Amino acid sequence: MTVTHPAKKWDALDKRGDRDRILGTERPQSGEETWGSRELSAQNIFLGERVVAKMTREWSIDPCIDTTAPSMSELRQEIRELREMVRDLSESHAALEARLSALEEQFVKEPVIDNLWEISDNNLKQLEEVSGITRTPGKPTEQDPFDALKGLLIEYSDDTVDSVELVNSVRGK
Amino acid sequence: MGTRRVYFDSSLWVSYILQENHKNRAQQVQQLIDQIKKDDDVILVSHLVLLEVLEVIRKRITETEPYTDLDDDKKDKIKRIIQEKTNLFISGLSRLVREHRVALVNSQESVDTWFKTTYSIFTSSFGDISTYSGRGNNPPRYRYLGVGHYDIQHALTAKEFSARDLYTFDRGFAELQNYQEFNGIRFVIR
Numbered sequence: 001m002t003v004t005h006p007a008k009k010w011d012a013l014d015k016r017g018d019r020d021r022i023l024g025t026e027r028p029q030s031g032e033e034t035w036g037s038r039e040l041s042a043q044n045i046f047l048g049e050r051v052v053a054k055m056t057r058e059w060s061i062d063p064c065i066d067t068t069a070p071s072m073s074e075l076r077q078e079i080r081e082l083r084e085m086v087r088d089l090s091e092s093h094a095a096l097e098a099r100l101s102a103l104e105e106q107f108v109k110e111p112v113i114d115n116l117w118e119i120s121d122n123n124l125k126q127l128e129e130v131s132g133i134t135r136t137p138g139k140p141t142e143q144d145p146f147d148a149l150k151g152l153l154i155e156y157s158d159d160t161v162d163s164v165e166l167v168n169s170v171r172g173k
Numbered sequence: 174m175g176t177r178r179v180y181f182d183s184s185l186w187v188s189y190i191l192q193e194n195h196k197n198r199a200q201q202v203q204q205l206i207d208q209i210k211k212d213d214d215v216i217l218v219s220h221l222v223l224l225e226v227l228e229v230i231r232k233r234i235t236e237t238e239p240y241t242d243l244d245d246d247k248k249d250k251i252k253r254i255i256q257e258k259t260n261l262f263i264s265g266l267s268r269l270v271r272e273h274r275v276a277l278v279n280s281q282e283s284v285d286t287w288f289k290t291t292y293s294i295f296t297s298s299f300g301d302i303s304t305y306s307g308r309g310n311n312p313p314r315y316r317y318l319g320v321g322h323y324d325i326q327h328a329l330t331a332k333e334f335s336a337r338d339l340y341t342f343d344r345g346f347a348e349l350q351n352y353q354e355f356n357g358i359r360f361v362i363r
Contacts, residue, residue, distance in 0.1 A: 116178075116215075116334065120276040123220070124267060127277065133263050135271070145268035146206055152190040152261055153230065156237045162195050163188035164343045170228040171323045173345075 178276070179209065180217045180331035182341035183225040190226070190262065191233070198342055201363055205340065210274075218266065219330045220279045221323065230262065231255050278334050290354070291325050298348055320348045328355055 070078075128134050185205075188198040209216060234255050241247065269275035280287055300319015307314055328349050331339045338359045339346065350360045 116276050116278070117273060119278060119281070120270055120273075123277040123279060124270045127223075127263065128267065131260070131263050133260055133267065135267070145265050145272070145274070146210075148265040148268070149186075149190055149262065150203070151192045152265070153233060153258060154190075154192050156233050157191040157193065159194055161191050161193050163184040163191065163193050163198060166187050166191075166229045166233065167183045167225060167343065169232065170225050171321055173321055 177212065177214045178217055178334060178336045179214055180219075180327070180334075180336040180339045181222065182327055182339065182343060182346070183222045183229070184342040185340055186218075186222065186226045187229050188342065190230075196342075196363075198363070215273070216269075216275045217278050217331065217334050217336055218270075218275050219327065220277075221326055221330065223266070223277070225323075226262065227259055230258050234258060276334070278330060280330055280333055282333070287326075287329070290329060291322055294325050294349075294352060294354060295320070295322050298352075300348060318345075320345055324349065328358065328360075332358055 185202050187193075189202045189206075192199040208214075235251055238251055238254075266275065266277075270277045282290075298320055300317065303316050303318055304313045305316050324343070324345050327341075328339060328346065332355055336358060338361050340361045340363070342363055344362055346360050347362055349355055
């Protein structure tokens with residue numbers, strides 16, 4: 001749907017010279033009054049004032065508004081068309097909102113990073129390189145690795161141990 | 174949807190290696206690990222958690238060593254113990270990572286983005302101010318209680334790697350539950 005702004009309609013009339021005929025403000029073309037020369041004669045100013053006066057009389061509009069008003073039927077048509085546009089935009093907006101919400105919901109539910117093990121294996125390799133600790137060759141131990149960590153520092157523990165305080169102490173809290 | 178992922182805050186690992194009695198925490202961690210094994214879930218360990226645990230190991234061993242004197246021999250002795258325990262921790266963790274029971278993760282975001290997000294969350298929260306009694310004749314004092322930037326970074330990593338739950342013993346995480354950035358994560362604070 002295309003809505004033509006009233007001013008553009010008048011521009012189109014200008015190009016064909018129709019507005020002057022409609023408003024009765026035809027003027028002779030002369031070299032002195034072209035846009036190229038940028039000269040505005042007293043006659044031209046007078047002509048402008050006449051146009052405003054004529055429109056004010058005929059259409060009862062405020063002469064301070066620097067535009068040419070279209071007819072009431074045109075305005076009604078414009079309003080109808082604009083209302084339709086607003087309604088279309090509202091519907092599009094609602095559809096986009098719904099689509100965005102669905103995507104956001106999916107984003108929260110689905111794992112974002114699928115290459116978890118690739119990242120983890122790479123980090124392990126780097127950890128082994130930095131620490132100098134590599135897997136022990138030979139027969140793998142039967143002990144569950146969780147059990148190997150359980151109580152690793154038990155000889156440094158007592159009843160006063162508070163894991164939160166210990167962690168806070170290294171977090172600078 | 175793949176295996177479920179859970180994030181252990183450093184306090185759980187510290188509790189587990191020290192077999193903490195306070196509030197039966199070590200026992201709670203054990204039950205959690207047993208459940209995770211049963212469900213075939215994966216525990217996420219971030220670089221931040223790893224570094225915090227290693228730092229606690231250093232501090233705890235140093236500070237509980239019975240005092241005799243302090244010379245180079247004593248320092249070397251403490252360092253040796255720390256190195257031995259550090260190696261054991263890394264070995265155990267490496268096995269878990271190799272067997273894909275634990276995933277060793279680090280943020281894939283740029284450092285710039287990472288700090289901007291942390292800063293944004295940090296500055297939009299304040300926490301609370303409380304008082305505590307001074308010892309002896311000292312007057313009461315104010316204490317700031319609130320989320321720290323490390324807490325935010327743990328939660329951001331958990332979120333980035335789609336952790337279903339973030340387990341911690343630290344109540345400081347409670348404030349993060351209300352942030353839109355952490356929608357989808359359940360903060361389990363015990």
